[in-house]
Amino acid sequence: MKLRLAALATACTVALTPFAAAASGEVNIYSYRQEFLLKPLLDAFTDETGIETNVVFAKKGLAERLDREGRNSPADVVMTVDISRISELVERDLTAPVDNETLEENIPENLRHPDGKWFALTTRGRMIFTSRDRVEEGEITTYEELADPEWEGRICTRSGKHPYNIALFSSMIAHHGEEQAEEWLQGLKNNLARKPQGGDRDQIRAVTEGVCDVAIGNSYYYGVMLQDEEQRPIAEQVRIVFPNDEGRGTHVNISGIALTNSAPNRENAIELMEFLSSDEAQQIYAEANSEFPANPEVSPTGIVAEWGELNADTLSLQEIADNADKAVRMVDRVDYDN
Template identity: 70%
Template structure:
């Protein structure tokens, strides 16, 4: 028993977790999301249940870490952004299927794994941002129109291999087939004003600076820019367009959660998963980062609602994940980033 306790203490120190995290009454989270985004949620969960939540944050490598730790991992949940990272956990067989009446009721089928190996928590829309003074309202309304030669030299994007763009390209494959999707992607590349670079915020800044007239970006970045006094003017120079709103709907991606195989605090982890889908938690989570609640019964914040009505594409995110590899190869074939 003494040697076992020593091993637990050493493991806790290596993971920068308090020793209590290995005991009952705790839940341990590996997170790609920054701690400040989770803190209001986890504090509310602890007040409600008495269960302490501990977070290990990393920008990359959590799947590798879980795989290396195996059944000895202290992690109960992984919280992450992007369907690609959730799918990676499933492909590496690191997640445990879990289904409860609460989870299935609160999270639509299109925003969860068909076997319950991950669940979406919030969504963000992949929008088109357009210069207010150079693009007329209604001049572009769909992703497909990004390939129209009228936009030659007028579009900015980040790298085609960034997960947010890969997910969008994968959805185009799902909707149009690979051949037509590649033709569209070649057209989009031909319309770029510059080599893909930077992040989503940088594309909005480029519009404000006159480098391009339209750009692709996630909706929540717009909210982040409005609250940043150094970037507010750039954000206010663009209009937000919800592509394909009158048809199949606007492409979305998610933040999500998955129960790990190792989960030493499985029951507490499931309690946390269920709490995170409640109206209380969904409101907190979505408001902090200007996202859309996954629970359809919970409205977006007033700020987000003020941008317009989101009609999301109901293509199952699992289908997007299945087309991800094909999308990456398509990016290479058109030499998008070069």
């Protein structure tokens, strides 16, 4: 079946619907990103190049599927929603290096794999959210302060083992060393108002409900809430804080893209990757998803621009990925989720 931008797969059915491989003028995409987020981009790409796009959407299981399909996989590229999933593809040797001048010019070095095995397309900050009523502006401004005793019983987070938090903890290891990062994580755990649970939006809701005064969450989710009629009143009760803004910068995660080893439409796939890094596509992508462009030449727009300029941590995302196993073990040692 060929359904342009159709949801051909879910987490349960991801392996059931094949592409027709190596069709002329096409590019086949496996994506963790939802259809409505990609549609404006892929429509623009087809309008500009005439290359049609075929997409499989899934919540999980794409690495396993690529592994199973091997060299016979019809997928040309994989689009992911965080550094952990794209790193998994590299670790399984499922991605091919891309040596491309356009991509290297458009995407900063810290937001791409050293050998071109993945490239960021957008970034989202791991933000601190505070109650507008119970926390003064400027009262907390860094990740390090989350471990201060004054916040005991006042912080909410999702599971410490969620990839978004593992990436943040990995960055703390990179900046402070494992021993000091673990002391910090123990302090953060001591300050939790409740057992880690739910998603990022649930943490923001918990602040508005008075369960806690401070929460950790992605900027992307805050933007989504502000643009939703029912969720906006909840989001408006919290203040977004760009942690470490006056120092090393705010930790960011990425959405990214990687060329597969099998890629039957390699040239079309690289053309898509180039397009997605361009000024035009970066503007569309970031605005549609309430994210920050990965291309530094493109300014945020809409609601994201209203938050102010992001001073992003320039730490290599690959270094964060390399610290992930250490971060997971650290979460276990402090028994964070219990």
